Amino acid sequence: MGDIVQIYNDYKDHADFLTVYVREAHPTDEWQMKSNVKDDVCYAQPKTLEQRVAIAKDFTTRFKFPLPFGVDDMSNAADNVYAAWPERLYVIDQTGHVVYRGGMGPFNYKPVEVREWLAAKYGAVKHEAPAAAASTAPSPTPASRTAPPTASAPAPATPATK
Amino acid sequence: MVRFEGTVLMKPLLKWVAGVLAVLLLAASGVLCYMAGSPKDAYGLVRYALPHMHRGTLKVGSDAPDVRLLALDGTNHFHLRERLSARPLVLVFGSFT
Numbered sequence: 001m002g003d004i005v006q007i008y009n010d011y012k013d014h015a016d017f018l019t020v021y022v023r024e025a026h027p028t029d030e031w032q033m034k035s036n037v038k039d040d041v042c043y044a045q046p047k048t049l050e051q052r053v054a055i056a057k058d059f060t061t062r063f064k065f066p067l068p069f070g071v072d073d074m075s076n077a078a079d080n081v082y083a084a085w086p087e088r089l090y091v092i093d094q095t096g097h098v099v100y101r102g103g104m105g106p107f108n109y110k111p112v113e114v115r116e117w118l119a120a121k122y123g124a125v126k127h128e129a130p131a132a133a134a135s136t137a138p139s140p141t142p143a144s145r146t147a148p149p150t151a152s153a154p155a156p157a158t159p160a161t162k
Numbered sequence: 163m164v165r166f167e168g169t170v171l172m173k174p175l176l177k178w179v180a181g182v183l184a185v186l187l188l189a190a191s192g193v194l195c196y197m198a199g200s201p202k203d204a205y206g207l208v209r210y211a212l213p214h215m216h217r218g219t220l221k222v223g224s225d226a227p228d229v230r231l232l233a234l235d236g237t238n239h240f241h242l243r244e245r246l247s248a249r250p251l252v253l254v255f256g257s258f259t
Contacts, residue, residue, distance in 0.1 A: 004254055011252075018245050019254040020231060026259040031206030032176030034199075035257050043259060053236040059258045060234065067254065070240065078242070081227040083218025086211075092226040092251040096243060099250065101220055114252060121250070144194030 003111035008067050010125040011118045015091075019067045021056040022079040025103030049074050089114050 008017050026033045027045040028097040036042055052071050065081060072078040079085050087105030090098055091114060100117050102110060119125070191204070198204040220227075228243040245251055 007252070015250045015252055016247055017252045019256070022255050022257055024257045024259045026206075031203070031210045033203070033259075034245065037233065041259050049232060050236065053234065055258050057234060068245075069234045070242070071234070074231065078229040078231065078255070080231060081218075082220065082253070082255060083214070083252055085214055085257075087254075087256035089255070090220075090226070090253040092246065092253060094246065094248055094250065096226050096246055098220055098222055098224045098226055101222055104184070104215060104217075105256070118250075118252075140227060158178075 003115075005066060006127075007111055007115050007118065010115075011122060014122040015118060017067045019065070019069045020078050020082075020084065021052060021059075021069065021071045022084045023052075023072070023076060024085075091117055123159070 014139075024030075024043055024045050026036050028036075028042050029044045032042070043055050046055060049071070051126045052074075056069060056071050059065060076085075082088065082090065083104070089100070089102035089107050089111065090108065091100035099136075100114060102108065102113060166233075191201075194204040195201045198207045221233070224244065226246075228241050230239050230241055232239055
């Protein structure tokens with residue numbers, strides 16, 4: 001999720017973004033992962049649209065997720081036509097055509113490819129290397145080696161299910 | 163007599179084939195469990211993820227399908243294609259877990 005939020009912050013003046021919440025990938029009543037328990041992200045598969053909205057709200061609130069949000073309906077219409085589950089990225093151009101279709105997550109979910117597409121069109125956005133990269137910097141503690149919560153937590157586009 | 167000898171020969175052969183298949187199945191299960199992280203996750207992979215692989219017909223150049231989505235307020239709906247503008251639209255599909 002951190003990658004996508006960073007891309008959003010870098011390119012929101014050039015591109016529109018829309019997050020679409022689809023059915024849960026690792027609900028408690030299906031294929032729950034240990035990481036979900038560890039991260040306290042435990043939800044049963046929603047049976048109603050209201051339940052989906054509630055989970056989506058929990059997510060956006062917990063991670064202060066800034067991207068615009070929509071929720072797929074209970075017929076999984078968006079999931080079905082975009083083969084979206086468990087997570088996938090697309091870029092649609094101004095004419096309504098797919099110009100980038102990402103792979104099925106989590107293994108082929110690659111925000112960097114979206115960044116590259118946007119960078120090719122609007123120019124790359126450079127980020128300063130983290131201070132820890134300096135040779136004189138002390139070795140990071142185990143805690144500091146851990147990605148920040150917003151980057152590691154299960155989330156739309158990055159369920160971090162492994 | 164010939165039939166009798168054939169039957170005698172077939173029994174050990176079938177046992178060998180069954181044994182080899184069992185070993186292969188066991189090895190494949192072991193590899194899957196190792197890759198997935200646990201037997202439970204291996205089951206999840208087969209039960210939930212495999213059916214979704216190679217799904218979908220969209221590719222680069224396809225017309226982006228329209229779908230009706232619910233806004234986070236829980237009451238207002240909008241169409242995905244309403245979000246198309248003079249700029250590219252990045253779609254991020256996912257869930258919380």
